[in-house]
Amino acid sequence: MDLELEGKIALVTGGSRGIGRAIAGKLAAEGCDVALVARTEADLEKAAKEIARDTNRRVEICAADLRTPESTDAVESVVRSAFGRLDILINNAGAVRGGPFLDVEDDQWGDGFALKFFGCVRMCRAFWPMLKESNGAVVNMSGTFAQVPHHNFMIGGAVNAAVMNFSKALANLGLVDDVNVNCIFPGGVAGTDVLTRNTAKQAEIDGITVEDAMARNLAAQGIRRFATPEDVAIYVSFLASPVARHVQGINAVIDGGAMKGL
Ligand SMILES: NC(=O)c1ccc[n+]([C@@H]2O[C@H](COP(=O)([O-])OP(=O)(O)OC[C@H]3O[C@@H](n4cnc5c(N)ncnc54)[C@H](OP(=O)(O)O)[C@@H]3O)[C@@H](O)[C@H]2O)c1
Structure with a gap:
């Protein structure tokens, strides 16, 4: 199936490794030019080189810590100067730590929200005008702990549930501004x-x-x-594509059937 992604511009946070790297590779293979954000420049350069070699698409990088408000300007400046527009925003970066409830201190809770929740909120706010202009698409990464909480992974569950709630509200705004917004929920990858x-x-x-x-x-x-990172990348690429335009505000679970309820 042609996902009609040829010539689109995509930004993938956490695009240097793991699921984000697979998403960036798949979007580029489908014809997107991509911008990747993560903290470690060497990993970004390696991913960018491989993706450009494999797909012949343009790949830009931005080394930034998305836990900080200042990172927003840095990322926006890279996208604006390289491409001048944005069609697809994938908020994937997350590095939430687990642990027994009584061992997890405030700073760990704060860190989890700083990156995965506030990083996602800031990226959406910064790029919304461009996405509105392009009638683009956002896919936010959540995780199945949002719906099936686990007592040893409470931060991940709470952060992912916050991302899920935020995404639904943003999808409602997306109906006003003609931007698609969906949320993806992988199980273990x-x-x-x-x-x-x-x-x-x-x-x-x-x-x-x-x-x-x-x-x-x-x-x-x-x-x-x-799951493999590629399983998730295929689903995300579909959700971010024009062919999924009528799919709006969903919680897209990809867990191999682990969740047994409806
Ligand atoms: N893996 C799973 O089983 C699973 C299941 C459900 C949901 N998820 C979610 O999927 C997303 C990706 O997970 P993954 O397993 O692919 O993670 P990963 O392999 O650890 O990769 C995380 C990516 O985010 C970047 N990153 C981490 N901290 C950052 C920061 N402060 N600022 C900017 N970038 C940062 C990392 O690069 P640097 O470290 O260089 O910054 C890397 O590119 C996460 O949101 C995770 O919660 C994963």
Whole structure:
């Protein structure tokens, strides 16, 4: 299926590694020029070089810490000077840590919200005028802990639920301004730092090996396998594309069937 993404301009936060890297690669393969944001310049340069080589598309980078308000101007300036417009905003960056409730201090809670929630809010506010101009699309990354809370991953659950609520409100504004907004909810994604870190934390809490924790996690969810970053990238690219124009304000779960309720 042609996603009609040829010539679009996309911004992917957290685009240097993991799911964000896969999303940026898929959007470029579908014909988008992309801008990537993350903190580590070397990782951004590597991702940009690979994506440009594989797709022949233009890839710009911006090294910025999205937890800080100042990062907004830096990202906006890169997009404005390189492309002068934006069609697609993917708010993917997130690095929320887990841990037993009584061990998690205020600064960890603050850090989780600073990046994944406030980073997303600031990016949406900064780029909304451009997205309104292009009748563009936003996809915000949440996660299934938003709907199925876990007592050892409370920050992730709360932050993701906040992103989900914000996205629905923004989708309602998007109906006024003709911008598409949707939210995606992956379950565990194989080979990512987030899944490795969360599983290692669970293994430490339960006094078992990481391999056993991974196998127990899969068995408990009753799913065939974890997602790959590419599974998520395909769904996000569809949601961000003009062919999904009538899909507005949804919570797009991609968890292999782990969530058993409706
Ligand atoms: N992996 C999973 O199983 C899973 C499941 C559900 C939802 N999610 C969500 O999916 C998103 C991506 O997860 P992932 O597993 O792909 O993560 P990841 O592999 O750890 O990659 C995170 C990306 O975000 C960037 N980043 C981290 N802190 C940043 C900051 N302060 N400012 C700017 N960029 C920052 C990282 O680069 P730098 O470190 O260089 O900044 C990297 O590019 C997250 O929002 C996560 O909550 C993941």
